[in-house]
Amino acid sequence: MTRQNLDDEDRQLIDSIRLGERGLFQRIVEKYQTRIYNFGLKICPTAQDAEDMVQDSFINAFKYMKDFRFEMTFKNWLYVIASSVCHKMKRKSRFAPERELSLEEFMPSEKDRVKTEPPEWAMEPVDKLLSRELSEKIREAIAGLPTDYRLVLVLRDIEGFSTEETANILHITTANVKVRLHRARLFVRGTLKEYYENDPAR
Amino acid sequence: MRTTRQDNHETGICVSCFERLSEYIDNELGDSGCSEVREHLEQCVCCSACYKTLKKTIELAGCQEDAPVPENLSNRLKQILFLN
Ligand SMILES: [Zn+2]
Numbered sequence: 046m047t048r049q050n051l052d053d054e055d056r057q058l059i060d061s062i063r064l065g066e067r068g069l070f071q072r073i074v075e076k077y078q079t080r081i082y083n084f085g086l087k088i089c090p091t092a093q094d095a096e097d098m099v100q101d102s103f104i105n106a107f108k109y110m111k112d113f114r115f116e117m118t119f120k121n122w123l124y125v126i127a128s129s130v131c132h133k134m135k136r137k138s139r140f141a142p143e144r145e146l147s148l149e150e151f152m153p154s155e156k157d158r159v160k161t162e163p164p165e166w167a168m169e170p171v172d173k174l175l176s177r178e179l180s181e182k183i184r185e186a187i188a189g190l191p192t193d194y195r196l197v198l199v200l201r202d203i204e205g206f207s208t209e210e211t212a213n214i215l216h217i218t219t220a221n222v223k224v225r226l227h228r229a230r231l232f233v234r235g236t237l238k239e240y241y242e243n244d245p246a247r
Numbered sequence: 248m249r250t251t252r253q254d255n256h257e258t259g260i261c262v263s264c265f266e267r268l269s270e271y272i273d274n275e276l277g278d279s280g281c282s283e284v285r286e287h288l289e290q291c292v293c294c295s296a297c298y299k300t301l302k303k304t305i306e307l308a309g310c311q312e313d314a315p316v317p318e319n320l321s322n323r324l325k326q327i328l329f330l331n
Binding site: 070071074078079082083086092096099100103104107148152153157158161162163164166167168169171174175179180183184187198202203205208223226227230231233234237238 | 261262265266268269270273275292293295296297299300301302303304305306307308309310311312313314315316317319320321323324325327
């Protein structure tokens, strides 16, 4: 199904739910639970928190559906809700160090500047690189990001939203999305660099 | 010459390129910005290595497998209509 078809289907479902067919909400849940749950696994500190987040998000979506005006697609609106539930959880439990990342900390060091070739891993196809261990490393790196950066990276690079959609979901400017995304990516890149440099045989 | 490239780092051309790598990868730079970065990447091995590793990082991050929704969660979600 194309994106437009998916959005049209949502619109019909939502119209019917609002007209009283509450049972159709289950279709919405089935359609989006895997996406929202996996989003939660990347953003929340534990799998249990992710489960609670998913439940709260759908409860809120159901509750506030009457106020939803299609200013954005339903899917994007669901991510607005999920992101805000994540934010509230963050205030309750401080799981990742909340700090600002600066560009300077990721600038190439003098020793990097002497190298002439990009590392081998940068040249290999992804399917050749991907292993359970590497996936675990990437997950850890993302989990180590401050929440505001993690949200942007996950929405952009994993959930596939555009810069503008991400800005709307998080209620921040597109310039802010770009700044946070670049630093978050550099942060993850740093972890991967280290991973490969520590064991050149990888 | 390698020395000229080292000078570039100090004059800030590399810094300006480094700052814009994500926008370059995402095709979000205007025409002039985009060709500036592209030309610099052709000349500067250091920035070019940064670019390649960053691009690979983004690709790798985007390839994570989805976990299935646990059954107990999916059962909890079926109750939502009754919770409201
Ligand atoms: Zn350079």
